[in-house]
Amino acid sequence: MAKQLMSGDQAIARGVWEAGVMFATSYPGTPATEILESLSHYPEVQAQWAVNEKVAFDEAMGAAIAGVRAFVSVKHVGLNVAADSFMVFPYAGTNAGFVVLTADDPGTHSSQNEQDNRYFAKFGKVPLLEPSDTQEAKEYVKLAFQVSEQFETPTMLRITMRLAHTKGMVELGERVTAAKKPFVKDNIKWVVPPFAKLHRAPLESKMRAIEQYAETFPENRIEKGTGGVDYGVITSGVIFQYAREVLPEPDFFKLGMTFPLPKQRILDFCQAYKKVYVIEEGEPFLEEQMRYWGVQNIVGKELFTNVGELLPELIAEQMRGTKAPGDYSKEISIPARPPMLCIGCPHRGTFTSLNRIPGITVTGDIGCYTLGGLPPYNTMNTSFEMGGSIAHAFGFERAGEPKTIAIIGDSTFLHSGIAPLMDAVYNRGKTTVVIVDNRTTGMTGQENHAGTGKDIHGNPAKKIDYEALCRAMGVEFVRHANAYRPKEVEAAVRQALKFDGPAVVISEGPCVLTPEEKAKPKVAFTVVAEECIACGLCFHTGCPAILESQETYRASEHQKAKPKAIIDPIICVGCTLCAAVCPPECIVRVDGQPWGA
Amino acid sequence: MTHNLVFAGVGGQGVVLASEVLALVAAAEGYEVKQGEVHGAAQRGGAVISHIRFGDRVYSPLNLRGQADVMLAFEKLEAVRNAHYLKEGGVIIINDYRIEPTYLNTSVKYPDDPIGFLKTKPYQVKVLKATEAARAIGNERVASLMMLGAASRFLPLRAETWDKVLRERIPARFLQLNQQAFEQGQQAVAL
Numbered sequence: 001m002a003k004q005l006m007s008g009d010q011a012i013a014r015g016v017w018e019a020g021v022m023f024a025t026s027y028p029g030t031p032a033t034e035i036l037e038s039l040s041h042y043p044e045v046q047a048q049w050a051v052n053e054k055v056a057f058d059e060a061m062g063a064a065i066a067g068v069r070a071f072v073s074v075k076h077v078g079l080n081v082a083a084d085s086f087m088v089f090p091y092a093g094t095n096a097g098f099v100v101l102t103a104d105d106p107g108t109h110s111s112q113n114e115q116d117n118r119y120f121a122k123f124g125k126v127p128l129l130e131p132s133d134t135q136e137a138k139e140y141v142k143l144a145f146q147v148s149e150q151f152e153t154p155t156m157l158r159i160t161m162r163l164a165h166t167k168g169m170v171e172l173g174e175r176v177t178a179a180k181k182p183f184v185k186d187n188i189k190w191v192v193p194p195f196a197k198l199h200r201a202p203l204e205s206k207m208r209a210i211e212q213y214a215e216t217f218p219e220n221r222i223e224k225g226t227g228g229v230d231y232g233v234i235t236s237g238v239i240f241q242y243a244r245e246v247l248p249e250p251d252f253f254k255l256g257m258t259f260p261l262p263k264q265r266i267l268d269f270c271q272a273y274k275k276v277y278v279i280e281e282g283e284p285f286l287e288e289q290m291r292y293w294g295v296q297n298i299v300g301k302e303l304f305t306n307v308g309e310l311l312p313e314l315i316a317e318q319m320r321g322t323k324a325p326g327d328y329s330k331e332i333s334i335p336a337r338p339p340m341l342c343i344g345c346p347h348r349g350t351f352t353s354l355n356r357i358p359g360i361t362v363t364g365d366i367g368c369y370t371l372g373g374l375p376p377y378n379t380m381n382t383s384f385e386m387g388g389s390i391a392h393a394f395g396f397e398r399a400g401e402p403k404t405i406a407i408i409g410d411s412t413f414l415h416s417g418i419a420p421l422m423d424a425v426y427n428r429g430k431t432t433v434v435i436v437d438n439r440t441t442g443m444t445g446q447e448n449h450a451g452t453g454k455d456i457h458g459n460p461a462k463k464i465d466y467e468a469l470c471r472a473m474g475v476e477f478v479r480h481a482n483a484y485r486p487k488e489v490e491a492a493v494r495q496a497l498k499f500d501g502p503a504v505v506i507s508e509g510p511c512v513l514t515p516e517e518k519a520k521p522k523v524a525f526t527v528v529a530e531e532c533i534a535c536g537l538c539f540h541t542g543c544p545a546i547l548e549s550q551e552t553y554r555a556s557e558h559q560k561a562k563p564k565a566i567i568d569p570i571i572c573v574g575c576t577l578c579a580a581v582c583p584p585e586c587i588v589r590v591d592g593q594p595w596g597a
Numbered sequence: 598m599t600h601n602l603v604f605a606g607v608g609g610q611g612v613v614l615a616s617e618v619l620a621l622v623a624a625a626e627g628y629e630v631k632q633g634e635v636h637g638a639a640q641r642g643g644a645v646i647s648h649i650r651f652g653d654r655v656y657s658p659l660n661l662r663g664q665a666d667v668m669l670a671f672e673k674l675e676a677v678r679n680a681h682y683l684k685e686g687g688v689i690i691i692n693d694y695r696i697e698p699t700y701l702n703t704s705v706k707y708p709d710d711p712i713g714f715l716k717t718k719p720y721q722v723k724v725l726k727a728t729e730a731a732r733a734i735g736n737e738r739v740a741s742l743m744m745l746g747a748a749s750r751f752l753p754l755r756a757e758t759w760d761k762v763l764r765e766r767i768p769a770r771f772l773q774l775n776q777q778a779f780e781q782g783q784q785a786v787a788l
Contacts (some may be wrong), residue, residue, distance in 0.1 A: 005630070162633060167630070169629065245657035319764050334708070335673075336705070337698040337699075338643055424696055
């Protein structure tokens with residue numbers, strides 16, 4: 001069979017296709033986003049973006065109960081959104097195969113926490129598989145469906161960012177076709193709440209059966225080392241690869257299934273060595289279970305931190321006593337280089353506008369605009385999770401902080417911003433909400449959503465009308481403003497703050513990374529130096545293309561001379577924001593054409 | 598034997614593309630390859646680091662600090678930030694090009710002479726002006742293939758495999774310029 005270079009995410013997608021899955025869905029979230037993106041290129045799989053993870057989970061659950069293999073992928077915190085469904089599904093079990101993938105993010109490279117979702121598997125009583133490389137990523141999807149159908153249980157697959165975004169060669173296989181299973185109406189089985197008591201004990205029996213299966217599961221395997229040491233290692237996932245890199249000598253018990261665990265085999269393994277190191281990233285999930293069983297000769301979290309990524313050099317340091325070289329920041333200045341809003345990003349306009357209104361507090365949300373909490377803007381004062389901003393603002397209001405504004409992106413608003421806005425209407429709130437509508441899911445890579453008018457393939461779809469939606473919920477103040485016209489946004493937000501009721505301002509400007517925007521011709525802007533009064537307002541937009549000139553301007557003899565502005569014509573994309581805030585109107589297009597001020 | 602490389606640069610410079618091309622070339626020559634990078638948020642301008650390892654059997658997709666044989670630095674500050682991934686005597690190929698970061702902490706400024714600093718360390722420092730040269734031949738973006746061309750001098754991979762992968766991976770309308778950049782990069786560094 002052919003081999004192909006694939007990322008872990010692409011390999012998962014391939015595995016889903018090979019497993020005969022008919023329906024797959026997700027909400028974008030790094031590091032899982034590319035799984036569904038990749039799946040959208042397999043025509044045999046109906047792949048679609050859902051408005052949020054709970055909806056995605058429920059749709060896949062519905063499809064599996066109805067009788068086709070179904071798949072849902074989420075980033076780790078996405079499973080929190082779907083947790084209500086996740087926790088109850090095992091009570092009934094599934095009809096056709098159902099697999100949920102969680103992509104965790106140790107080190108919080110693009111997330112708000114580093115929760116270890118292995119606990120979800122135990123919490124929900126859902127078997128859990130953890131591949132360690134790209135080839136396994138593909139194969140384990142198929143194994144997960146096998147487990148799911150054999151035990152009629154939802155099954156979970158866990159990867160971490162390093163596997164999701166690591167490329168390796170993957171041997172490709174064929175797609176199997178699975179006939180649709182009939183859905184047999186059986187209300188005692190599928191109508192869970194009245195019969196939950198009935199399901200509870202059988203669920204435990206099922207777990208015992210899966211524990212037995214784990215004892216013979218071939219991917220719980222001993223990996224022999226070169227020998228000469230008196231200790232063994234128990235590990236799983238990508239940490240197996242790190243640990244094996246550093247430790248060629250010991251035998252490893254590599255766990256492909258980390259819930260439920262093969263108790264007898266682990267006990268036997270531990271007995272065979274003087275000491276066993278349990279090397280796991282994140283929380284002591286394996287170790288806790290082993291200690292509960294009374295295993296004495298193990299070493300775990302006392303050596304391997306649960307904070308951040310467990311990088312291979314950290315394993316080497318603890319196991320070999322080698323000290324990895326540190327960086328050179330003690331000898332030479334190394335400024336951080338955080339990601340920044342793109343040049344031309346419409347969010348700059350919204351932040352510039354909000355910064356013109358004194359005395360406000362801004363509750364924020366999750367998206368590119370979360371960067372508004374950092375310099376040079378410092379506009380946003382809170383941000384935690386998806387959809388929190390609006391209810392947080394209402395909470396501030398209830399605590400006597402009336403000048404609070406919620407800022408939320410279009411995709412996030414549809415994900416989980418609607419219910420809190422409805423609540424503010426119902427409970428007579430006066431919450432002011434700014435929806436920053438950049439017409440895409442920006443941060444995860446420009447995925448379409450219910451408000452973009454396009455589906456996952458870019459084909460036309462129904463487009464949610466935010467204004468009509470807000471009005472239907474009883475919001476009486478809804479204004480549109482152009483994000484690149486800060487005076488317009490500022491005026492709308494000031495009115496919204498005065499309005500006696502919940503008020504929504506939709507600050508509009510397309511993400512510059514969408515294909516449509518990238519295709520548009522760009523004309524840079526320039527500063528007419530003689531007319532520049534060095535007021536600094538264009539600097540306040542935070543645009544990296546606007547630089548300080550050597551030339552200065554002094555308003556009067558008593559004032560300090562200040563640098564005028566110049567624009568880097570190579571990186572300027574002509575978004576017009578700086579021109580719109582320039583009092584003497586001396587920022588113009590380089591070609592001298594009007595720009596629609 | 599494993600060949601261990603680190604590519605470092607700034608989002609938008611083509612670090613990911615160059616890494617992928619190298620991974621494909623190594624794979625085409627029958628090596629086991631692992632390549633991974635951190636790419637979280639889609640915004641441009643953040644620091645990017647990519648690890649590429651190939652050999653008969655590769656476990657960790659990440660290099661340990663002090664393990665890399667070759668570092669390809671697409672930007673000077675990123676060279677300094679990541680140089681500790683190199684082993685002693687390792688080769689560091691630096692694009693003599695400066696991209697100003699967005700400063701969150703103004704007390705930490707862009708270093709005066711990052712290349713001079715690295716020359717005082719136990720590495721073989723090779724410098725080329727890839728961005729400048731790429732602009733001169735018509736497109737700043739081909740600097741990434743120029744850097745890759747320079748790296749190819751230090752790797753046991755055959756010219757025909759590079760050529761084959763470039764043809765497969767680079768869109769036809771950009772192919773010639775990228776090939777030119779790749780060759781120019783090869784000539785720009787001494788072993």
